[in-house]
Amino acid sequence: MKVIRLGIPNNLKSESLPPLSIAIGFFDGIHIGHKEVILTAKKIAEENNWKSAVMTFDPSPKEVLSKNPENVKYITLLDEKIEIIEKLGLDYLFIVPFTRELASFTPEYFIDNYIIQLNVKHLTAGFDYTYGKFGKGTMETIRDHSKGQFNHTTVGKVTKNKEKISSTLIRSLISEGKVEEVNEYLGRHYTMAGYVVHGEKRGRKLGFPTANLQIDDRYVYPRNGVYVVRLYVNGTWVNGVASIGYNPTFNEEKTKRFVEVYLLDFDDDIYGQSVILEWRKYLRDELKFDSIDDLILQMKQDEHDARNYFKQMS
Numbered sequence: 001m002k003v004i005r006l007g008i009p010n011n012l013k014s015e016s017l018p019p020l021s022i023a024i025g026f027f028d029g030i031h032i033g034h035k036e037v038i039l040t041a042k043k044i045a046e047e048n049n050w051k052s053a054v055m056t057f058d059p060s061p062k063e064v065l066s067k068n069p070e071n072v073k074y075i076t077l078l079d080e081k082i083e084i085i086e087k088l089g090l091d092y093l094f095i096v097p098f099t100r101e102l103a104s105f106t107p108e109y110f111i112d113n114y115i116i117q118l119n120v121k122h123l124t125a126g127f128d129y130t131y132g133k134f135g136k137g138t139m140e141t142i143r144d145h146s147k148g149q150f151n152h153t154t155v156g157k158v159t160k161n162k163e164k165i166s167s168t169l170i171r172s173l174i175s176e177g178k179v180e181e182v183n184e185y186l187g188r189h190y191t192m193a194g195y196v197v198h199g200e201k202r203g204r205k206l207g208f209p210t211a212n213l214q215i216d217d218r219y220v221y222p223r224n225g226v227y228v229v230r231l232y233v234n235g236t237w238v239n240g241v242a243s244i245g246y247n248p249t250f251n252e253e254k255t256k257r258f259v260e261v262y263l264l265d266f267d268d269d270i271y272g273q274s275v276i277l278e279w280r281k282y283l284r285d286e287l288k289f290d291s292i293d294d295l296i297l298q299m300k301q302d303e304h305d306a307r308n309y310f311k312q313m314s
Contacts, residue, residue, distance in 0.1 A: 001085070001086040001090050001091060001092065001093055002091065002092050002093070003082060003092075003093045003095065004092065004093070004094050004095070005094075005095045005097070006094055006095065006096050006097075006114065007097070008096075008097060008099060008101055008102055009113060010096075010113045010114050010117055010118075012117070012118065013117065014116070014117055014118060014119035015119075017051075017092075017118055017119040018050065018051045018119065019048075019050040019051065019119055019121045020045070020050060020051050020052070020053045020092065020118060020119055020120045020121060020122075021041045021042070021044040021045035021048065021050050021051075021052055021053065021120075021121060021122040021123075021124070022041055022052075022053040022054065022055055022092075022094075022115070022118070022120050022122070022123055022124070023037045023038040023040070023041035023042075023053070023054045023055070023123075023124045023125065024054075024055040024056075024115075024123060024124070024125050024129065024131075025037060025055075025056065025125055025126060025129055026056060026057050026060060026061065026167075027054070027056050027081065027085075028060065028074055028075050028076060028081075028167040029075030029076050029167050029170055029186055030076060030081060030084045030085065030088075030186075031075075031165055031166075031167065031170060031185050031186050031187065032158060032160065032165050032185060032186070032187045033126065033155075033157075033158035033164075033165040033166070034126075035088065035187065036155050036158050037124055037125060037126050037155045038054055038085065038088055038090065038124075039088065040124045040153060040155055041053070041054070041122070041123075041124040041153075042088070042089065042090060044122050044124065044153065045091075045122075048121070048122070050121055050122070051091040051092060052089075052090045052091045052092070053090060053091060053092035053093070053094060053118075053120075054085050054090050054092070054093050054094070055093075055094040055095075055096060055114070056081065056085075056093070056094075056095060056096070057095070057096050057097075057098040057102075058078050058095055058096075058097060058098060059098060060072055060074065060098070061098050061103065064098050064099060064100060064103065065100070065103060072218075073171060073218060073219060073220040073221075074218050074219060074220065075167060075170055075171060075174070075186075075190070075219075075220055077193070077216060077218060077219070078095070079193070080191070080193065094118065096114065103133065104133055105132060105133060106132050106133055106136075107131055107132025107133070107136050107137025107141060107145055108132070108137075108145050109132070110131050110132045110137065111131070111132075111137070111142070111145040111146065112145075115146075115150065116146075116147070116149045116150065120149075120150045121150050121151070122150055122151050122152065122153065123142070123146075123150055123151075123152045123153075124152065124153045124154075124155060125139060125152070125154065125155070126154070126155050127139060127154050127155065127156050127157060139152070139154045160184055160185055161184070165185050169185065170182055170185050170186060171220045173185070174190055174220045174221075174222055174279075175220060175221070175222070175223060176223060177222045177223035177225055177227075177282045178282070179222055179227065179279040179280065179281065179282060180280070180281055180282070182279075189230075189278045189279060189280060190222075190278070190279045191276050191277060191278045191279070192215050192216075192219050192276070192277045192279075193215070193216070193274065193275070193276050193277075194213045194214050194215035194216070194259075194274070194275055194276075194277060195213065195214045195272065195273065195274055195275065196211045196212065196213060196214075196233070196270045196271050196272060196273050196275055197212050197213070197214045197271070197272075198212065198271060209262070209267075210243075210260040210261055210262045211231070211260065211261045211262075211263065211270060211275075212258065212259070212260050213259040213260070213261060213275065213277060215259055215277070221244065221257070222244060222279060222282070223244075223282075224244055224245035224246070224257075224285070224286040225243075225244065225245065225282060225283070225284060225285050225286050226241060226242070226243050226244075226282075226283045226284050226285075226286070226302050227241070227242045227243075227244070227279055227280065227281060227282055227283060228240075228241060228242075228280040228281040228283060228305070228306045228309045228310075229241065229242040229261060229277055229278060229279055229280055230277075230278040230280060231261050231263060231275050231276070231277055231278070232275060232276035232277075232278070233268075233270050233273050233275045234268065234270065234273065237278070238263045238264070238266045239263070239264045239265075239306065239307075239310050240261045240262055240263040240264055240266075240306070241261070241262045241264075241283070241299075241302050241303060241306045242259060242260065242261045242262075242277065242279075243258070243259075243260050243261075243262075243286070244257065244258070244259050244260075244286075245257065245258065245286035246258065246286070259277070261277065262299070262303070264303065264306065264307065264310075280309065281309055283302055283305055283306070284302070
């Protein structure tokens with residue numbers, strides 16, 4: 001897949017591109033509904049002997065236009081989004097920098113310069129996709145703005161359990177710790193990329209050595225608690241138990257949120273390694289224990305529950 005980062009204004013000319021069937025959207029999470037849009041565009045490309053493409057934006061329009069951009073969280077950061085789209089078998093990915101200047105363009109200007117100018121022959125988007133200043137461009141107005149240069153397909157609402165599949169719903173489920181339900185809407189388990197960093201090594205003294213993870217705070221974090229997880233490190237997936245929260249047994253002040261993973265049957269030195277954390281199942285709330293012995297007893301139970309989970313999955 002060829003990744004092309006467009007500018008503002010877009011200087012890439014249609015002569016440099018083959019005829020394209022393109023899917024357009026922000027696509028945070030690339031959930032089941034997003035895949036429907038993207039694979040529809042791919043199918044249309046195959047039927048017409050065109051190349052398939054996706055256009056997305058970075059950062060999120062909400063982050064750029066919000067009064068509190070630090071509150072805007074992501075299911076997938078850009079690198080992950082690129083990887084997922086590539087696995088879907090697309091030929092091109094266009095990344096448009098979302099800025100206030102881009103947001104000020106009229107719908108007609110956007111279509112002229114970012115769709116027609118890219119030699120797009122067919123555009124596919126979700127029913128609620130909008131473009132141009134104040135989102136005045138919609139899938140209802142796109143026929144006029146296309147000027148007969150391309151056709152379009154509108155993908156209707158995709159539902160699961162009688163609910164519209166949306167990034168907003170998935171973010172809410174993650175925040176509530178409902179990581180098992182998230183799988184139904186994403187079509188895969190929720191993951192976060194990060195690095196293993198040095199911690200206080202308290203877990204090793206307790207008999208449960210943990211990997212302390214540094215994870216980008218732009219992600220949607222699950223609620224505090226203990227989870228069954230897997231960690232991708234050194235080219236393999238390792239089963240484990242993750243704790244996310246403030247370690248209340250040892251820390252009185254809730255100043256820093258920790259993500260620690262105890263890996264089952266694993267003893268490699270992985271400090272400094274890049275990893276992917278996959279959230280599988282919520283086990284329990286974060287608790288403050290009266291004694292170290294009580295904490296160790298609970299950690300043994302958490303390990304037992306995690307092993308049972310993976311045994312049932314095998």
